[in-house]
Amino acid sequence: MGAGYHGGFGSTKGSSKKDKNRDHKSQRKHYTREQLIDFINGKTTISSAIADKILKGMIKISVLGDELFERALGVSSEVVGLAIDNKIYIRASSSTIYSDIVHEGTHAMDYLQGLPYEKISSRDGEIRAYIAEHQFQKVSGLIVQFTNEDEIRVHVWLNYKLRGKK
Numbered sequence: 001m002g003a004g005y006h007g008g009f010g011s012t013k014g015s016s017k018k019d020k021n022r023d024h025k026s027q028r029k030h031y032t033r034e035q036l037i038d039f040i041n042g043k044t045t046i047s048s049a050i051a052d053k054i055l056k057g058m059i060k061i062s063v064l065g066d067e068l069f070e071r072a073l074g075v076s077s078e079v080v081g082l083a084i085d086n087k088i089y090i091r092a093s094s095s096t097i098y099s100d101i102v103h104e105g106t107h108a109m110d111y112l113q114g115l116p117y118e119k120i121s122s123r124d125g126e127i128r129a130y131i132a133e134h135q136f137q138k139v140s141g142l143i144v145q146f147t148n149e150d151e152i153r154v155h156v157w158l159n160y161k162l163r164g165k166k
Helices: 033-040 045-055 066-073 097-112 123-140 149-159
Strands: 003-005 060-064 081-084 087-091
Touching (some): 033 097, 045 123, 081 097, 087 097, 097 123
16 A cells, blocks of 8 residues: 655655645635546546546545544645545645645556556656646646746655655
């Protein structure tokens, strides 16, 4: 079983979203499953595939309140999303919920495609998820977290440990 924090299947304290003054605890919205699926569907190839897998029940999605998210998943307040195998968990108060679904959904898609946990949780796996999220943000008219893919690589290199290293 693989687990990780947004950014995805890795060992990290969470994404840099909080660092960019987008504190997820400042907002609380309620979304239906259909609203979440409808927004990500049709934007990019990856986001559409994730939406399709959620619709078919191949990827499970749970949007949880802050307290339940932290307690049930054993994560800190810094974490906005988490993927465990084909299940994604998203913090309901995240101001970047759609992007978080695409990021974590990318990890779930990797799992469904049979990639080993070591590959999903690697820096390359995180880069893949952040690039999918970045492309989705650009075409969706959302706030773009990184200016380019090189910036994503630097972020992952600085914030994600190599597997097996302390």
